[in-house]
Amino acid sequence: MKAKKTKFAVIDLETTGFNPKKDEILSLGIIPMTGLRIDLGESVYLLLKPKKFKISSMIVHGLDPKVLRDAQEFAKIADEVLKMLEGRTIVGHSVNFDCKFLEQKFRDFKRIKLENYYKNKIDIAILEMVLAKFLGEPVNFENLTLDALAGKYGITISFRHNALADAFLTAQIFQMQLLRVLKYGIDTLESLISMQNSISKELRNDL
Amino acid sequence: MLPPREFLKSIKPFEDLKDCELEYLVKNLKVNAYEEGEIILRRGKKIKNVYIVFSGSIGIYEESDLVDIAKSGDIIGADSEEANYNAVAREDVICYEIPKRVFKELMEKNEKFQRFFESLKKGDFASIRKEIVILERFLYKPIRELLIKAPIVCSATTSIRDAVIKMELNKVGSIVIVDEKMKPIGIFTNADLRRFIVYKGSPEERVSAYMSKPAICVDLSKPIFEAYMEFIKRGVNHLVVLEGEKVTGVITPKDVLSHFExxxxxxxxxxxxxxxxxxxxxxxxxxxxxxxxxxxxxxxxxxxxxxxxxxxxxxxxxxxxxxxxxxxxxxxxxxxxxxxxxxxxxxxxxxxxxxxxxxxxxxxxxxxxxxxxxxxxxxxxxxxxxxxxxxxxxxxxxxxxxxxxxxxxxxxxxxxxxxxxxxxxxxxxxxxxxxxxxxxxxxxxxxxxxxxxKTRMVIRELAEDSVMFKPPHGIFGIKGRIDLKKFGIYPITNGVRALALDKDLVKVTNTRERIEKLRESNVISDKTANGLISGYEFLQELRLRLHVQEVLKDGIGNKNNEIEVDKLDRLETILLKETFKVISEFQKLLKMRYSYI
Structure with missing residues (x-):
C-alpha cells in the first residue's frame, strides 16, 4: 500500500507508571492521519479515571486529581478508542510501550485482543534510526527523545505532557520523516515497516 | 493550548479571533505536507481550503511566471472560490488547512477577521503584510536597560595620560570627569583626545583642560526614546547616564541602536x-x-x-x-x-x-x-x-x-x-x-x-474661527468621507491658540503643551483637557496613516486629509464619534467665554 494513502493513528498515553499490569492510563490522545495529512479535526483527547491515584505522576502530567475524578472509566471509552484505531497503522514515540498498555486494558476490561484490530506499528524513534542509517549518521539514543526530535525538525514545543499535544508533536515529526523517507524512494507502507523491523532486530541484537 | 493555536494566534487575522472561534478552527484543522514540486492548487479548479503556510515555501504561478512566494505565516486560497493561478511547493511544505465552509462561518461571526480578508481580496496585500509586523513599543523601555558596564570615571586633576590609559584599559571611547560625589563635571572623549593632539598638549596636563563640558546627561529612568532624541539633537556620541545626580554609566548611539533596528x-x-x-x-x-x-x-x-x-x-x-x-x-x-x-x-x-x-x-x-x-x-x-x-x-x-x-x-x-x-x-x-x-x-x-x-476683540475673532465648522455627529453624520483637518484638527488648534493668546502663552506653540498650560491655569477642566489631548492625537494619527500609506506607496507624501469612514474599524468609528463630541463641547465652551450669539 502506498504510504501516502495509508491511514495512520498517532497516539500518546499518559500513565501512572511503567507496568501495564499494575499501572493505569490517565489520558489518551489519538490523531488520525491520512498519508501526509494530519486530520487534527478528527482527533480525540480522553481523560481516564484511575482507580488509585499516584500523586507523583499527576504532578508530571499536570493533571489535576479533581479533573480526573470527573473523567471516564476505561470500559466506557473503549469502543471509541477501538473505532479510532481499527484498520489503521499506529504511530507513536516508543509505540510498543503505549500499545502494550492499551492491549492490556482492552484484555482486562473488554476481553478483546486489540492486536487483531490495528494493522502495524511505527515508532518514530526507530524511523529516525532508519533515516540516520540512510544518511550514514551515528545514532545516539539521547537524540531520539521526543523533545530532541522536535528540536531537530524545528517544531517549537510549547506544551508538553498533555497526551494530545504530544500526539500532535509526534504526528508533525512523523509527517516530516515521511517527507524524507519518500525522497529515498520508500513509498509503500510495507517497505517502511520492513526497514523499521530490520533496525529493530539489529537493536535487539545490540541489546 | 495546542501548538497550532499558538501558531495561528501569531498570525495577523487570526489574532483577532475569540478563543471559542479559534477553538472551533483548530477542531476543523488539517495539517498537510506537500513534497517539493507537488501542485497544491491548480488553475481553474475549485479551492476547497484556506491554506496557511507553516513551513517551506509555495510558489504562485500565473501561466509559467512566478508572481509571488508564500512563506511561513502567509495565507493563500482565501480570496476566491476558484484558483486563478497554480500553487506549487517550491520545497517540502507544511500547511495548515481550514475547510472553506469553516472559514466562511468564521468570517460571518467575526467582523475584524472578515474585514482583513476583504482588504486582501482588493489586492491590498502589501499593506497587510506590513501590518503583520508585531507592534513593538520598545521606545518606552527605560535607559537603565542599556547600561552594561560601570562608568569609567576620573577626577578633574587626573592627568591626560592617566585618563587615556584608563580608557584604553577599559576599551571605552570616553571617560567621565566627576567630583567626589560622582557628580559629572565634564566628559573626555576620543574627539577631545584628537583636539589635545592637534593642540600639542602635554600628557601631564589635567584632563579637565581638554574635556567637553557640561557633559550631556540623561536620567536612567527616562525612556530610551529620550536618549535617542538627545543623540539626534546634540549630535554627540556619548551621553552620561545619571541616577539622581550620580553618574551610573555612559551610553553611545550603538547601545541605543542595538535596541531597535x-x-x-x-x-x-x-x-x-x-x-x-x-x-x-x-x-x-x-x-x-x-x-x-x-x-x-x-x-x-x-x-x-x-x-x-x-x-x-x-x-x-x-x-x-x-x-x-x-x-x-x-x-x-x-x-x-x-x-x-x-x-x-x-x-x-x-x-x-x-x-x-x-x-x-x-x-x-x-x-x-x-x-x-x-x-x-x-x-x-x-x-x-x-x-x-x-x-x-x-x-x-x-x-x-x-x-x-x-x-x-x-x-x-x-x-x-x-x-x-x-x-x-x-x-x-x-x-x-x-x-x-x-x-x-x-x-x-x-x-x-x-x-x-493683543486685544480681546482679536482673541474673540480667532476663537470664532474654531467654532465655524460644526463636526458631524451621530450615526447619520459620521459616514462617507470626512475631512479630518476641517472638522477635527482645525477647531482644536484654532481654539487652543486663541485661548493661549488670551492667557499670554505666546511662546508655547505646541497644541498639546498649550492644552496642558491652559489646564494648569484652569481655563479648561481636566476632563476637557484630557479629551482634547487624546482626541487630537487620534485625529492626527488617522491623518498620519493616510499620509504614510502614500509615502510607502510612491515615496512622496500627498495631502489627503479625508478619511473614509467605511474603512475604519468599529473601535475607530467609536473613537471618532467621541472625539467629535469633545470638540462640540469645546466649541460650546468657547462660545460661552467669548459670548457669540
Whole structure:
C-alpha cells in the first residue's frame, strides 16, 4: 500500500507508571492521519479515571486529581478508542510501550485482543534510526527523545505532557520523516515497516 | 493550548479571533505536507481550503511566471472560490488547512477577521503584510536597560595620560570627569583626545583642560526614546547616564541602536545629516529618513512621539541647509545682517507630519541687504532636499515675510488691533511662530509686541474661527468621507491658540503643551483637557496613516486629509464619534467665554 494513502493513528498515553499490569492510563490522545495529512479535526483527547491515584505522576502530567475524578472509566471509552484505531497503522514515540498498555486494558476490561484490530506499528524513534542509517549518521539514543526530535525538525514545543499535544508533536515529526523517507524512494507502507523491523532486530541484537 | 493555536494566534487575522472561534478552527484543522514540486492548487479548479503556510515555501504561478512566494505565516486560497493561478511547493511544505465552509462561518461571526480578508481580496496585500509586523513599543523601555558596564570615571586633576590609559584599559571611547560625589563635571572623549593632539598638549596636563563640558546627561529612568532624541539633537556620541545626580554609566548611539533596528537608521542618518556637506547629500539622506519614519508609523509609533521625531529631523535639516548656504553666501557676498529664521504653521507647532510644506519667515535687523536672495537660496535648497514649497507662499523668500524686526512688530500690531480682512488668517499662521536659527533676541522682541498689542476683540475673532465648522455627529453624520483637518484638527488648534493668546502663552506653540498650560491655569477642566489631548492625537494619527500609506506607496507624501469612514474599524468609528463630541463641547465652551450669539 502506498504510504501516502495509508491511514495512520498517532497516539500518546499518559500513565501512572511503567507496568501495564499494575499501572493505569490517565489520558489518551489519538490523531488520525491520512498519508501526509494530519486530520487534527478528527482527533480525540480522553481523560481516564484511575482507580488509585499516584500523586507523583499527576504532578508530571499536570493533571489535576479533581479533573480526573470527573473523567471516564476505561470500559466506557473503549469502543471509541477501538473505532479510532481499527484498520489503521499506529504511530507513536516508543509505540510498543503505549500499545502494550492499551492491549492490556482492552484484555482486562473488554476481553478483546486489540492486536487483531490495528494493522502495524511505527515508532518514530526507530524511523529516525532508519533515516540516520540512510544518511550514514551515528545514532545516539539521547537524540531520539521526543523533545530532541522536535528540536531537530524545528517544531517549537510549547506544551508538553498533555497526551494530545504530544500526539500532535509526534504526528508533525512523523509527517516530516515521511517527507524524507519518500525522497529515498520508500513509498509503500510495507517497505517502511520492513526497514523499521530490520533496525529493530539489529537493536535487539545490540541489546 | 495546542501548538497550532499558538501558531495561528501569531498570525495577523487570526489574532483577532475569540478563543471559542479559534477553538472551533483548530477542531476543523488539517495539517498537510506537500513534497517539493507537488501542485497544491491548480488553475481553474475549485479551492476547497484556506491554506496557511507553516513551513517551506509555495510558489504562485500565473501561466509559467512566478508572481509571488508564500512563506511561513502567509495565507493563500482565501480570496476566491476558484484558483486563478497554480500553487506549487517550491520545497517540502507544511500547511495548515481550514475547510472553506469553516472559514466562511468564521468570517460571518467575526467582523475584524472578515474585514482583513476583504482588504486582501482588493489586492491590498502589501499593506497587510506590513501590518503583520508585531507592534513593538520598545521606545518606552527605560535607559537603565542599556547600561552594561560601570562608568569609567576620573577626577578633574587626573592627568591626560592617566585618563587615556584608563580608557584604553577599559576599551571605552570616553571617560567621565566627576567630583567626589560622582557628580559629572565634564566628559573626555576620543574627539577631545584628537583636539589635545592637534593642540600639542602635554600628557601631564589635567584632563579637565581638554574635556567637553557640561557633559550631556540623561536620567536612567527616562525612556530610551529620550536618549535617542538627545543623540539626534546634540549630535554627540556619548551621553552620561545619571541616577539622581550620580553618574551610573555612559551610553553611545550603538547601545541605543542595538535596541531597535529601523529606528537606528534614523540616528545614523541624522548624524550623517549633520555631517553632510552638500544639498545633494542631504537629499539622499532625507529620503531614507522619511521612509524609515513611515515604517515606524506603521509599527505603531504614536503621534506625539512621532511628530517630535519629525520636528527634530526637520529642524536639523533646516539648520544644516541654512548653515551651509550662509557660509557660502557670506564668502561671496559679504556678511549678512543679523537675522532669525523662524518656522510657522504645523512646523511651528512641532506637529508636522511627513508631507508638510515649508512654512518659514525671516526676522532681520537693519536694511536686510542680501537677505531676500539668501532666503530664496534656502527655500530652493529645502525644496531640492525634499520639503516642498508652500503653496500659499508663506516663505522667507517672499518679501512679505522677510522683514526687519520693527516692521514685524508693526505688522503684528496691525493684525492684532485693526482687524483688516486677512488679519485672522495671518495670525493663525504666525502666532505659531518658532525660532530655528539665528538671533533669538529678535523673537523675544516680536513676542513682547504681541503681548502688548493683543486685544480681546482679536482673541474673540480667532476663537470664532474654531467654532465655524460644526463636526458631524451621530450615526447619520459620521459616514462617507470626512475631512479630518476641517472638522477635527482645525477647531482644536484654532481654539487652543486663541485661548493661549488670551492667557499670554505666546511662546508655547505646541497644541498639546498649550492644552496642558491652559489646564494648569484652569481655563479648561481636566476632563476637557484630557479629551482634547487624546482626541487630537487620534485625529492626527488617522491623518498620519493616510499620509504614510502614500509615502510607502510612491515615496512622496500627498495631502489627503479625508478619511473614509467605511474603512475604519468599529473601535475607530467609536473613537471618532467621541472625539467629535469633545470638540462640540469645546466649541460650546468657547462660545460661552467669548459670548457669540
Amino acid at each position: 529601523p529606528t537606528s537608521s534614523i540616528v545614523i542618518q541624522t548624524r550623517r545629516l549633520i555631517k553632510a556637506n552638500s544639498i545633494k547629500e542631504l537629499n539622499a539622506i532625507y529620503k531614507n529618513i522619511i521612509k524609515t519614519i513611515a515604517i515606524l508609523t506603521m509599527r505603531g509609533l504614536q503621534f506625539y512621539e512621532l511628530t517630535s521625531l519629525i520636528s527634530e529631523v526637520y529642524d536639523t535639516l533646516s539648520v544644516k541647509v541654512i548653515e551651509l548656504l550662509k557660509k557660502d553666501f557670506e564668502n561671496k557676498m559679504g556678511k549678512l545682517p543679523d537675522f532669525l529664521w523662524v518656522v510657522m504653521g504645523s512646523s511651528g507647532r512641532r506637529e508636522q507630519v511627513i508631507a508638510t510644506d515649508q512654512d518659514n519667515a525671516i526676522i532681520h535687523e537693519g536694511d536686510g541687504e542680501g537677505i531676500l536672495e539668501f532666503a530664496k537660496m534656502v527655500n530652493d535648497a529645502l525644496e531640492k532636499v525634499g520639503i516642498p514649497k508652500c503653496s500659499g507662499n508663506y516663505m522667507a523668500s517672499n518679501p512679505l515675510w522677510a522683514r526687519d524686526v520693527e516692521d514685524w512688530k508693526s505688522l503684528f500690531r496691525e493684525w492684532l488691533q485693526t482687524l483688516k480682512p486677512g488679519s485672522i488668517r495671518h495670525l493663525t499662521v504666525f502666532l505659531d511662530m518658532r525660532p530655528i536659527f539665528g538671533k533669538l533676541k529678535l523673537y523675544d522682541e516680536v513676542c513682547e509686541e504681541i503681548l502688548n498689542s
